[in-house]
Amino acid sequence: MSIDFTNKTAIISGAAGGIGLAMARELGQLGMRIVMADIDEPALQASAQTLSKEGISVLACQLDVTNFAQWQAVVTEAKEAFGGIHMLINNAGVGGIPASIDQSDNAIWQWVVDVNLMGVMYGAQVVTPAIKETGEGGWIINVASMAGMNGVPYSSAYAATKAAVVSMTESWAVELKKHNIHVSALCPAFVKTRIHESLRTKQEKYGTDRPKGDPEKLKKGFGQAAALVEAGIAPELLAKRVIEALNSKQLYIFTHPNFRDAIATRGKFIDKAFEDAAHSPLVKHLINDEIQSL
Numbered sequence: 060m061s062i063d064f065t066n067k068t069a070i071i072s073g074a075a076g077g078i079g080l081a082m083a084r085e086l087g088q089l090g091m092r093i094v095m096a097d098i099d100e101p102a103l104q105a106s107a108q109t110l111s112k113e114g115i116s117v118l119a120c121q122l123d124v125t126n127f128a129q130w131q132a133v134v135t136e137a138k139e140a141f142g143g144i145h146m147l148i149n150n151a152g153v154g155g156i157p158a159s160i161d162q163s164d165n166a167i168w169q170w171v172v173d174v175n176l177m178g179v180m181y182g183a184q185v186v187t188p189a190i191k192e193t194g195e196g197g198w199i200i201n202v203a204s205m206a207g208m209n210g211v212p213y214s215s216a217y218a219a220t221k222a223a224v225v226s227m228t229e230s231w232a233v234e235l236k237k238h239n240i241h242v243s244a245l246c247p248a249f250v251k252t253r254i255h256e257s258l259r260t261k262q263e264k265y266g267t268d269r270p271k272g273d274p275e276k277l278k279k280g281f282g283q284a285a286a287l288v289e290a291g292i293a294p295e296l297l298a299k300r301v302i303e304a305l306n307s308k309q310l311y312i313f314t315h316p317n318f319r320d321a322i323a324t325r326g327k328f329i330d331k332a333f334e335d336a337a338h339s340p341l342v343k344h345l346i347n348d349e350i351q352s353l
């Protein structure tokens with residue numbers, strides 16, 4: 060039987076556009092009340108109005124996910140408006156600026172880490188107690204990426220944060236199971252959104268060189284990745300796939316089965332490295348030691 064989302068409440072970060080907006084619409088159509096949170100106030104208000112006109116129950120909250128106090132304010136407003144909270148979609152994320160490691164800008168790295176990693180951590184830390192309070196269980200969906208499943212040359216900041224999100228998901232899935240909170244990592248490859256124009260929302264604390272308006276300047280440095288994003292799957296298709304995977308309780312939500320072999324190759328390299336250790340005169344004696352876990 061499919062999950063009944065009716066009259067449950069979801070908080071979605073980065074809901075003003077792209078994947079977040081598609082998830083907001085899909086879940087709204089399934090009867091959820093949607094708290095749309097985003098740093099981009101004009102886009103947020105426009106998208107919230109659109110969904111509201113479509114008959115979806117919406118609350119719009121301005122949120123910079125790197126700001127812990129703003130996360131707390133979102134939860135307070137959400138509870139006042141809708142009562143209990145059942146779902147968090149930690150979706151807000153930025154692409155950074157692709158560069159080789161010796162040419163990376165530290166301020167850009169910090170921005171990517173703060174939004175994509177700390178933003179997800181703050182969201183989970185603040186919203187989890189609210190989901191627990193309902194006593195009805197719920198969901199946390201962390202939007203990682205296929206880039207979290209493998210390194211990505213020239214995008215190491217992005218890939219590192221997405222790998223961290225996968226790892227955080229695996230940890231929290233175990234921690235929160237007893238509270239009936241299902242945690243999953245959404246790992247898409249390319250989706251047709253504005254991720255390659257992320258500089259549009261870069262906060263001044265990460266440098267003032269924020270090209271405004273001109274889409275070509277916003278895409279600067281994104282090169283081939285921009286074309287791949289523009290040829291990506293529709294966010295609406297992704298949103299339907301997420302619901303399908305939630306119904307089958309997936310830990311990792313994959314949207315691009317064509318990446319299977321590429322990720323399996325990583326697994327093979329890891330297995331080969333274990334084989335090497337198993338034959339090492341230095342450490343092979345550990346092979347039958349029991350594994351201690353928490």
Ligand SMILES: NC(=O)c1ccc[n+]([C@@H]2O[C@H](COP(=O)([O-])OP(=O)(O)OC[C@H]3O[C@@H](n4cnc5c(N)ncnc54)[C@H](O)[C@@H]3O)[C@@H](O)[C@H]2O)c1
Nearest residue numbers: 073076077078098099123124151152204249250252253254
């Ligand atoms: N598009 C892809 O190909 C793709 C692939 C894999 C994963 N993802 C991930 O999907 C998520 C959504 O991105 P998207 O593709 O829809 O891109 P997008 O740029 O279209 O949307 C991102 C949204 O996040 C908001 N945002 C940015 N910084 C924020 C902040 N500090 N606080 C709050 N909101 C903020 C933006 O205003 C925007 O509405 C991201 O985590 C991204 O890494 C995207």
